[in-house]
Every structure is written in C-alpha cells, then in structure tokens.
Amino acid sequence: MGTMAGNSRKVRVLLAKSDQDAHDRGIRYIAEVLRDAGVEVIFIRYRICEEVTEIALQEDVDVLGMGFYSSGYEFDIPTILEALKAKGKALKFMVGGIISGDEVPKLKAIGVDAIFGPGTPTEDVVRFVAH
Amino acid sequence: MNELLRGMLNGDTFALGRLITMAENEQLELGALMRQLRHRLGRAYLIGITGAPGAGKSTVTARLIGLMVETGLSVGVIACDPSSPYSGGAVLGDRIRMSQHTLASGVFIRSMATRGYHGGLSPTLHTVASLLDAFGKDYIILETVGVGQTELDIANIADSNVLVLTPHAGDEIQAMKSGIMEIADVFVVNKMDRGEADATVEDLQGVLRMRRKAGNWEPRIVKSQAVEGIGISDVFAAIELHRRFASETGLRDRRRRISSKEAFCRTLDEVLMKRIRKAVTSSAEFSSYVAKVESGELDRYSACDELLADKRMWRAMCGDPPAS
Numbered sequence: 001m002g003t004m005a006g007n008s009r010k011v012r013v014l015l016a017k018s019d020q021d022a023h024d025r026g027i028r029y030i031a032e033v034l035r036d037a038g039v040e041v042i043f044i045r046y047r048i049c050e051e052v053t054e055i056a057l058q059e060d061v062d063v064l065g066m067g068f069y070s071s072g073y074e075f076d077i078p079t080i081l082e083a084l085k086a087k088g089k090a091l092k093f094m095v096g097g098i099i100s101g102d103e104v105p106k107l108k109a110i111g112v113d114a115i116f117g118p119g120t121p122t123e124d125v126v127r128f129v130a131h
Numbered sequence: 132m133n134e135l136l137r138g139m140l141n142g143d144t145f146a147l148g149r150l151i152t153m154a155e156n157e158q159l160e161l162g163a164l165m166r167q168l169r170h171r172l173g174r175a176y177l178i179g180i181t182g183a184p185g186a187g188k189s190t191v192t193a194r195l196i197g198l199m200v201e202t203g204l205s206v207g208v209i210a211c212d213p214s215s216p217y218s219g220g221a222v223l224g225d226r227i228r229m230s231q232h233t234l235a236s237g238v239f240i241r242s243m244a245t246r247g248y249h250g251g252l253s254p255t256l257h258t259v260a261s262l263l264d265a266f267g268k269d270y271i272i273l274e275t276v277g278v279g280q281t282e283l284d285i286a287n288i289a290d291s292n293v294l295v296l297t298p299h300a301g302d303e304i305q306a307m308k309s310g311i312m313e314i315a316d317v318f319v320v321n322k323m324d325r326g327e328a329d330a331t332v333e334d335l336q337g338v339l340r341m342r343r344k345a346g347n348w349e350p351r352i353v354k355s356q357a358v359e360g361i362g363i364s365d366v367f368a369a370i371e372l373h374r375r376f377a378s379e380t381g382l383r384d385r386r387r388r389i390s391s392k393e394a395f396c397r398t399l400d401e402v403l404m405k406r407i408r409k410a411v412t413s414s415a416e417f418s419s420y421v422a423k424v425e426s427g428e429l430d431r432y433s434a435c436d437e438l439l440a441d442k443r444m445w446r447a448m449c450g451d452p453p454a455s
Binding site for chain 1: 144145147148149151152155156158214215217218219220221222223224226227230233234239240241242244246
C-alpha cells in the first residue's frame with residue numbers, strides 16, 4: 001500500500017450492544033461484514049445509554065447500529081435517540097436482533113431508520129450503511 | 132470550520148469529533164486549521180504506547196487513563212487499529228477495554244484506522260494530536276497498532292515512548308535489539324502473573340546495559356498486571372521520571388524539533404506525490420505508455436524512463452512557477 005491510500009472518505013459505524021445482553025454473535029458478524037465492505041467499525045459494549053451517545057459523538061460516526069436479543073430496547077433506543085437529538089448529532093440508526101412485531105412501527109416512528117431481524121441478507125445491511 | 136473550532140475551544144466534544152473526522156478526510160484546509168490552533172499548541176504531554184499484538188497496550192492505556200482521571204488530569208486517547216489492506220475497512224476494538232472511562236470527566240477517546248499507512252499510526256495522527264492538544268488535554272496517549280520491529284513512527288511523535296511486552300519474550304527481545312528496543316523510554320513487562328516475568332526483566336536489563344551511555348536516559352523497566360491494575364502507578368511514575376529528565380536535559384525540545392521536521396517532510400512527500408502523480412497519470416503520454424506496458428511492447432522501467440524524459444511531462448509535473 002502506498003501513501004496515496006490514505007485520506008479517502010470512510011463510512012464510520014458504531015456497533016453497540018448492552019452488557020446485560022449475552023448474545024453478541026450477530027453484532028460481531030455484522031462488524032466483520034461491514035469491515036469487509038470497507039467500513040470502519042467501532043464495536044462497544046455499554047452499561048448505560050449515555051456511553052453510547054458520548055461515544056457516537058467522540059467517534060463522530062455516520063451510522064449507529066444496536067443489537068438486542070432480549071428486552072431493554074424499549075428503554076434504550078428512545079433514550080439514545082433523544083440524547084443524540086439534543087446534541088444535534090445526525091446519524092442513521094439501525095437495530096438488529098429480536099424485535100417483536102408490534103414494536104417495529106413504534107421504533108420507526110421515533111426515528112429508527114432500519115430494523116434487521118434474523119435472516120436479513122447481509123447485503124441489505126451493507127447497502128443501508130454504505131449508501 | 133470556524134464555528135466548529137469555536138465550539139471545540141469551548142469544550143464541545145461533538146465539535147472536536149467533527150473536526151477530527153474532517154481532518155482525517157481532508158475535508159477542510161489543514162493549513163488554515165493549524166494556523167488557527169497555533170497559539171494553543173505545545174501544552175499536552177504525548178505518551179506513545181506500543182508493543183506486539185495482545186501484549187496489553189489497550190489495557191495499560193485504560194489503567195493509565197484511570198490513574199490520570201483520579202489525579203484530576205485530563206487525557207485524550209488516540210487508539211490506532213489496522214485497516215484491512217483488502218477492503219480498506221477496519222474493526223476498531225481498542226476502546227472496548229477503556230469503556231469504564233467513557234463518561235469520566237476530561238476523557239476523550241478516538242479510534243483511528245491506519246488507512247493504508249505503515250508505521251503503526253494513522254497519517255493524520257499529528258493533526259489529530261494537535262486538535263486534542265488545543266482542546267486542552269494534559270496528556271495525550273497514542274496507542275499504536277500491534278507493531279513488529281520496524282514500525283517506529285511513534286518514536287518521532289511522542290514525548291515518552293512506552294513499550295509493552297509480555298513474559299517469555301526472551302527471543303523477542305533478542306530480535307528487537309536493533310529495532311523497537313531503541314525507541315522505548317519505559318519498558319512494561321505486562322502479564323507478570325504468567326511467570327518468568329523476572330527472567331524477561333533480566334533479559335531486558337542485559338540488552339539495555341550494553342547500550343548504557345553517560346548522560347543518556349536510562350530506560351526504566353516496570354512489571355505490571357494491567358488487568359488487575361497492578362504496577363500501573365509504577366508505569367506512570369517511570370513516565371513522569373522520563374518527562375522530568377527530558378525537560379531538564381533538553382531532550383524533549385530536541386525530540387519535538389525532530390518530530391516537527393519529520394512531520395513536515397512527510398506532508399511534503401504526500402503533497403508532492405499527489406501533485407506529480409495527478410499530473411502524470413492524467414496526461415495523454417501516460418495513457419500511451421500504459422498501453423505499451425500492457426501489451427508487453429515495453430517493460431515498466433523503460434516506460435518510466437521514457438515517460439519522465441519527455442519534456443512535456445516535466446512541464447505537466449512542475450507547472451509554471453508560482454506568481455510573485
């Protein structure tokens with residue numbers, strides 16, 4: 001790689017998973033898929049929502065992705081969205097994992113841009129992130 | 132840019148984050164940025180943390196952050212991870228070890244991918260370090276990607292260099308004699324619970340003894356078990372000792388001069404490369420030589436020679452001298 005390879009615009013994504021949720025296989029897989037698509041991925045586990053917001057600002061990410069395999073998203077997602085809005089930080093927000101059907105319209109209504117449930121082709125995620 | 136700059140100088144982390152991105156992507160005029168920051172630079176102390184992959188760089192960094200925060204010091208961290216040479220993407224995982232400090236006051240952590248550069252550091256690292264400096268951090272920790280023997284760019288940027296090793300690194304130490312060993316001011320033998328840490332320390336002492344020279348800094352060797360926080364205050368103390376030595380003997384100023392010169396040369400290389408390559412590759416002559424090389428009519432060396440011998444190429448590369 002020559003020196004000219006630097007300085008290209010890169011999409012930056014923050015992938016966050018609650019520490020209380022043991023299932024991280026999905027989100028780790030997505031991290032690898034996105035890396036292979038040329039994306040810079042920051043992967044974190046968080047205890048409280050403020051951490052996600054603060055890291056999204058410090059890392060200045062274009063996309064925030066969160067994975068949930070148990071309850072908790074009903075609280076975490078609106079909290080994080082509101083905090084980001086208060087800071088004036090615009091980004092694309094995607095959620096993956098197990099989201100019950102009747103929650104989907106509610107989440108979309110409050111500002112979640114995409115919800116990727118089990119079985120989603122990874123190309124869909126890449127397309128969402130990269131374009 | 133000015134609005135972001137004002138925000139940043141008022142302590143807004145969002146503005147700082149934005150400016151780092153823009154510097155990384157060269158979306159702003161870096162010269163103008165640096166001119167604006169000029170009077171706010173030079174206060175922060177830069178610590179480089181380097182070492183083999185898995186040695187514990189991020190964990191040592193996390194513990195150092197903890198110590199600094201406890202003491203009421205502010206700290207900026209730049210954590211570098213490699214970009215994939217295939218896709219250009221990266222998984223930046225260093226800050227996962229620093230998660231307990233995310234919300235600590237005075238802490239700002241930024242992950243950076245190397246974006247195709249060797250040397251264990253990102254190309255715009257100097258600029259990002261300057262932004263953190265201007266932001267008012269007391270310390271800036273630069274964590275490199277796991278490096279081998281020759282990726283020593285860090286030596287030219289940091290005021291104090293810390294090399295993190297693990298026990299059983301005996302052969303490693305032998306191999307590193309002429310490379311990374313020379314740049315470290317503080318050696319950390321991490322994972323000391325694994326046994327043979329003392330043997331590793333002795334190996335290190337052996338190598339360093341041969342290099343001892345009156346008047347020079349004598350690198351310190353510290354044992355730690357960073358996961359448990361053991362030995363970290365010794366690491367910090369050794370860094371502070373080096374800091375004092377470096378400022379008293381003028382070493383710090385010397386290093387900063389070298390660092391400035393290196394950064395200047397590097398930037399010059401980049402700008403020249405970019406300008407010349409653009410001029411060459413957009414010329415009609417270039418396309419005709421590409422065709423000749425592709426068809427096998429001409430080998431690449433001869434093609435370079437002929438292309439660069441062309442007077443029109445010279446004109447395209449150098450252009451007219453600047454007015455005035």
